[in-house]
Amino acid sequence: MLSREQELELIDTLRGVHPDEFGLDEELWTRQSLTTLIQRRFELPLDTGAVGAYLRAWGLGPREPRERACGLCVSAVERWVRSEYPGITRAAQEHLAEVYWIGRVRLRGTMPAADVISAVSSRGRVRFMITTPTVDPPLPRDFVLRLSGEEQRTVHLIVDGSWPRNEWPRRLPRRIVLHPLPSCGRVVAA
The missing domain is CATH 1.10.10 (Arc Repressor Mutant, subunit A)
Structure with missing residues (x-):
């Protein structure tokens, strides 16, 4: 240990x-x-x-979609999982792609503070990076690109409410497909 x-x-x-x-x-x-x-x-x-x-x-690992939502958004997330998520998984299967759920958590008890940006695949595989938090940081482009890997795999990324759409990277390759998880804009604490 x-x-x-x-x-x-x-x-x-x-x-x-x-x-x-x-x-x-x-x-x-x-x-x-x-x-x-x-x-x-x-x-x-x-x-x-x-x-x-x-x-x-550290707050990483598989979580239920409802755990990624604030209390105000739980029912919207549950509806989204029933109506939208099956289409995302079908599209991913057709493209031989992986589906990742992306989120951010703050590590407690570190100085300076640290944020962990993580992507958990639908198979439970965790991939992450640690950053120093800034005020309203955008979803890091290099993190998203690295999920696709050197092989440039197609990936479908479900982005939780940690990042509003205007903070998503722009002009990503077509092999990277971002999907917003319903959110009222409140960040969920880990």
Whole structure:
């Protein structure tokens, strides 16, 4: 297990950098790439399950769509899941694409503060990056592009209320399809 000091050092190490900057073969952080970094940096033989527990403690991992909505939007999200989401999954299957749910959470107890931008696939795969929060930051273009990978896979991205549409990246390649999750504009705390 990491000590609290090691965990905070790890968060600072991950802030604004990607796994490929450490010679790892991933575009964004995953449980596996984080496990490898921890083993190298702290010489701790943690397995991916233990690292997954850290990610869940940081607020990452699969969540129900209603958990991504503020209390005012729950019924709209539930209707959206019944009416719109099946069409998104069909389109993704036709394009051999992955569906990701994108959101942002604030890590508590870090100085300076840290935000984790994450994408969780419909299969439960978590990909993420850590940033230093700014006032109303846009959805990072490089994060969205990295989800598509070097292979330039087609991806369907469901964006929660963390980012209004006017904060989405513009002029993305056609292989990246963004879908808004219904939102009243209030950000959901993790």
